[in-house]
Amino acid sequence: MDPQMLNTMMAQLGISPEDLQAYQDTMGAVGIPETSTSPPQFHPGMSEAELRVAIPRYKAWLEEDRKILPQRARYVSRQTLLSFHNRVRQARWSDGLPQGEVSTRMTISGFPKHSSIVPLERLERICFSQMLVRKVHLGSYLLCRSIAPSSSVQLLVEDPEGTTHYLTIYNFPTTFQCSLKYLDDLLPVGTIFAIREPTFKAPTTGDYPIVRVDSPSDIILVSPGHSVLKGVAWRTHDPSSKILAMSTVDSCRDRGNAFFKASHWLPAALMYSRGLAADPEATVLLSNRAEVYLRLGFWSGAIADARRVRTNSDAPEALRNKAVFREAKAEYARGNYKTAEDLFLQWQSVRPDDEEVKGWISRARKRQAEQETGQYDWETLFNQSQSDHHLDVAEFRGPIEVQQVSRRGGGRGIVAVQDIEIGQLLVAKPFHSVYERDLHPNEIMLSVDLITSKMNTRTQSALLAGVMQKLLGNPELHGLVFDLYAGPDSSPPSSYPPVISPDVTPVDPSQASIDIDVARLDAIISFNGFSPSVLEPISCRSKSRPEEGKPSGLYLLPSLFNHACQSNAVWTCVGDVMVIRATKRIILGEEITIPYTSAHGNPYEERRAILRRFSIDECGCSLCQDDRKDDESAHKMRDELLAKRKSSRLTDASTAQLLSLEQQFAATYSPSRGPCKPRLADIQHAIAETLRKPGSTASIPNAIEYEKKALESLGFIVLGKDAMQQSESWDGTKLPIDTAQISTASVFDIPALCMLRLAHDYLRLSDTSGAIGWLKTAQWLVATWVGGDKMFFMRVMAPVLEEWKLKRLAASVVLSDATISDTIDCYSTHEGFQRLYSDMARYFHSIGGNPQLRCPSKAPTLYHVSLYEGGTSTGISCSGGAAPADEEDASTAPKRMPESACSPACAALLFAWFGEDLFRTDISGAPELEPAAEAE
Ligand SMILES: C[S@@+](CC[C@H](N)C(=O)[O-])C[C@H]1O[C@@H](n2cnc3c(N)ncnc32)[C@H](O)[C@@H]1O
Structure with missing residues (x-):
């Protein structure tokens, strides 16, 4: 046919001569073959069971797909791609999605992904016409430029020959959940990319193959004058001329x-x-x-x-x-x-x-x-962490070292370099951490991890992108992350920590100075990632957080600790600051372990499944050894016994039913095992709860007995049980528990709540000394496990102390060791506040202090209360800050008084004593007082 006529016909169909040429170039190319099955699709809210089916199917599909030989891409006209792309962009166009609209994106991690380590200068330029779908183009780079505004991180690009395809760039810095408007500034039309060793992928969703880039270090943003542009003639009109100018x-x-x-x-x-x-x-x-x-x-x-x-x-x-x-x-x-x-x-x-x-x-x-x-000032940090999880602290490292430890994947572990008493070993900041509140509420990022066979949380996906961004801007830290353990399928890491050059490297934002092996980083995050849930005030009604709301963090030195369910150290997070503490005496040369998962709530087989994801076949801790003494039928029997009660809470059953359940349950344990039986603890605690009846104290001694049994089943050794039950014989100094070591079979709030429940029971029996004993034990547990002092305990446990009416007792226990000076300064000119302070004065009187109320005139601040301990400033000092200049209406002040405006000690004590009332004290309508006598 006459080429002129052909062009005219094609133009009527919307096909340009370039498209036609490209089509002719690919004539004879075999179309992209479909696989026999299409990949299973994942959607938010898939249950564990659905995932268990879908993930192996996906892996099988991937295997099948891998067997298909690389093929030329099927021809799709530029016009078709442009109009499809524009439709997608229109659908996504918004600067923040409208309220209620949720956008879902999906990625798969944990499958082989190529990242180039060859410098651009040593690669040969390649065009789409030479590329095959399902192939990594080793030794080559693709030069291309964007021809349309992007729709998410998917861009439409053309190569110098004018052939158009999709380019998807994952993990490019700052693009995780960014707006289209931002992308238009970052990667405007005309942006030129050089992609090192590109992978051309068959479509998994949609119709078009894509060049997929997972590692941001494979992307070079080519600026005008770059050597790769030398001698390059673009077949189409240059859309970047505006930018180049x-x-x-x-x-x-x-x-x-x-x-x-x-x-x-x-x-x-x-x-x-x-x-x-x-x-x-x-x-x-x-x-x-x-x-x-x-x-x-x-x-x-x-x-x-x-x-x-x-x-x-x-x-x-x-x-x-x-x-x-x-x-x-x-x-x-x-x-x-x-x-x-x-x-x-x-x-x-x-x-x-x-x-x-x-x-x-x-x-x-x-x-x-x-x-x-x-x-550290843990109370202040705790208070800050409630509103901002990312805290500003320095790191601290006790007498520990990374050493070779055999038969532990990666071959390394943390070892004591001197004898260590119970206490703080390490305070570590995250290399990077992500919390739900850091993310866009309307975007769901689904990421299926083929290594762990789990759906990653949004924060886990964001963690990968965040770690990459940090590495790109701090290239000398590369070894600190990449020398972490990356699982049995990756090459073994070198010794740790690597030597880091003290020199800083200039950063070029258009080209990474390090190569980021994204598949290895995926694996590193799978094997080392933590979920640094923020410590919050503990209530007896606290609920465990759903998986998807959990934060994610990568911590460097903490990643070198190996696992034991019953370990000699534990970790907690105040904000995103991780604290690792020894829970018993550790001797020089002993390995220090932490629990990767809690035994409470995870019976043996479930724990094994979790640990297998870390390639840990068998945990050698005392609890797991004990659990292996019980045969499989015993574990099954326990599942069955509890399954019968699954539909309702244990505490909804009658005491008789629970007693029978306890007996049947107890019979499943081997007589040769130790006392730690975390699953039994729940039943015993439930029995105790059913014995606590409002208005009657008759069965409280029984409740006490079962609560202590629960503590023992959690792995604690309760001392002098009989003596404590008649606490007159308790000398008031030794705690009713063996404090030589802490059981780590559960997280700390479970036993802490048991201890406070016991304190409450003793209080109901008017046995103050018994109550104080268990209050102090709970405080010891919090201090040993998490750290912080008595005030910190008051603050963390405030809700439960309030719920169980232990607040006043706890406040006096907390203050019982303090010498209280005799002054309370009251700088408020408001009657309501002065009433509050005189209340406080009466209270301090009642617990042994002899404070006087002082009301100087010219109040420089509102809410100023101070109480000093032994002449130092370690007692209470609440200075609340000056009233804002525009603060005319003092009646609104109490409601606006932020907790953080108080010193931490004061906040803890005020809150412990006055609780919510502190912030609710109604002073509206109270007359402004005449200034009292001039101070000093
Ligand atoms: C976070 S790393 C711990 C440090 C690691 N050993 C290293 O050399 O980097 C987790 C890996 O250590 C190994 N590991 C940890 N605890 C273990 C245990 N109790 N038994 C066997 N391997 C363990 C597993 O291979 C696990 O995937």
């Missing part, structure tokens, strides 16, 4: 500053970098880029840029000074607090009155003290 220092700074204003940090960094390509000495761009790197968490990049400005004697002085401040903040974030302090002081020398820097200096000093002493 803006490469002067001034235009890049202006554009970068506009992105900065919109909080679009990475687009700003790219724009400043483009300007720096035009003039590498443009200090203003370096200085600005240092600031955006700080916002991105690219500390090394920020230090490298700021340092170049600071040490450039030609740079304006103001810019050099600013650079000092930026470098100091980045050093602080890297944990180099002394260097940071010195730099802050340098900044302060030119701005002596700068309040902000004063705050930074004080923080840097506090961090150094934490590093040296291991002393």
Whole structure:
């Protein structure tokens, strides 16, 4: 046919001559064969059982798909792809989804993913016409550019020959759950990519094959003038001409500053970098880029840029000074607090009155003290963690070391380098952590992990992207993450910790300076990830969090601890700060273990299944050894006995039914095993609960007996049981429990609640000494397991103390060791507050203090209460902060009084004593008092 006529006919059908050519180029190519089955689709809310079916089916489908030979891609016209793409974008277009609308995206992790380690210069350029679907194109790179605004991280790109396909880039920094508007700034139409060793994949959903990039280090954002563009002629019109035109220092700074204003940090960094390509000495761009790197968490990049400005004697002085401040903040974030302090002081020398820097200096000093002493203000941290999970603390490391440990995957473990008493071993910050509240509420990111055969939570998916981002901005930390254990299918890691260069590396946002092996990182996160659930005030009605709401974190040194269900150490998180504490005396050279999962609520077989996901075949701890003494039929019998009660709560059964259940259950245990039987504890606790009847104390002694049995079944050794039951014979000093070691068969709140329940029982029997004994035991447990002092205990356990009416007793127990001075300062001019304080004064009187109320005039602050212990400031001091300037209506003040405005000690005690009332005290309508006599 006459080519002219053919073109005219095709044009009427919407097919351009380029499309036609591309089609002719692929003539003879075999279409993408369908597999015999299509992959199973995953959807939110799939049950464990559905997943158990779907995941093996997916793996089988993957196996089948792998057997199909690579093929040329079926021809699809540019027009078709563009109109499909535009429809998808239209559907997604919104800057934050409308309320109630939920968008779901799905990824699969844990299958082989290629990441290139070959530098771009050593790769050959390839075009789509030479690429095959289902093939990793080793030794090649694809040069392509985007031809349409992106719809999520899926872009429509063309190669220089004008062939169009989809490009999907996973884990590109800052793109996890970002808006389309952001993507338009980050990857505008015309962005040129060089993709190292690209993988062309058959479609798993939808109709079109895609070039899928999992590792951000495989992507190079090609700027004008890059050597790969030399001699490249694009067949189609150049959509990037507008972008290329803006490469002067001034235009890049202006554009970068506009992105900065919109909080679009990475687009700003790219724009400043483009300007720096035009003039590498443009200090203003370096200085600005240092600031955006700080916002991105690219500390090394920020230090490298700021340092170049600071040490450039030609740079304006103001810019050099600013650079000092930026470098100091980045050093602080890297944990180099002394260097940071010195730099802050340098900044302060030119701005002596700068309040902000004063705050930074004080923080840097506090961090150094934490590093040296291991002393933390846990109450303040606990209070802060309730509103912001990401806490600012320094790390602390006790006498422990990573050593070779045989028969433990990875071959390493943590060992004591001296004898260690019960107490704090390690305080660790996360390398990266993600909480639900950090994520967009309307987006569900489904990720199925083929290693663990589980649906990852949203936070787990976000963790992978976040770790990559941190590595890209802090490349020298690569070894710290990549030398973690990556499972039996990956090459073994080297010794740990690796040597980290103290030098910082300049960061180029368009090209990673390290190779990120994404399949290995997937595995590292599967084998080492924690769920750092934030410690919250504990109530007897606390519910365990559903799996999908759980946070995810990667911690470095904590990842080197091996597992034991009955371990000699435990971990907890205050905010995202992990605290690992020894739960018994550990001798020099002994391995230190932590539980990866709790035995309470996870019977032996379930525990084994969980541990198998970590490639742990058999745990050798005392509890697992005991559990292996019971034969399989015994474990089954227990399941059956409990299954009968599954539909209702244990405590809904009658005492008689539970007693019979306990007897049948107890008979399933081998006589040769030890007393720790976590499943039995629930039944015994339920029996105790049914024996607690309102209005009658007759069966309380029995309840006490069963609660103690429950504690023993949780692995605690209850001492002098009879003596404690008639507590007159208790000497009031020794705790009613063997404190030489803590059972780690459950998390701490279960036994702590049993202990407080016992305190409550004794209180009901008017046995104050018994109640105090168990209160102190609960406080010992919290202090040993989590840390913190008595005030911290009061704060953490406040709801349950309130529910079981133990608040007043606990407050007096907590204060019983304190010497209370005789002054309560009351700076409030409001009658309501003064009433509150006189109440407090009466209370302190009643517990042995002899405070006087002072009401100075000219109240500098509202809510000022102070109570000092032994002349130091360690007692109560609540200064609440000055009333805001616009605060005219004092009647609203109490409701607005934030807990965090109180000192932690004060908050704990005030709250323990007054509870909710503290914040509800109604002073509306109370007359403003005349100032009392002038103070001093
Ligand atoms: C988080 S890592 C612990 C550190 C690891 N041993 C290393 O060298 O990096 C978890 C892996 O350690 C191994 N591991 C931990 N506890 C173990 C145990 N009790 N028995 C056998 N292997 C264990 C398993 O291979 C598990 O997947």
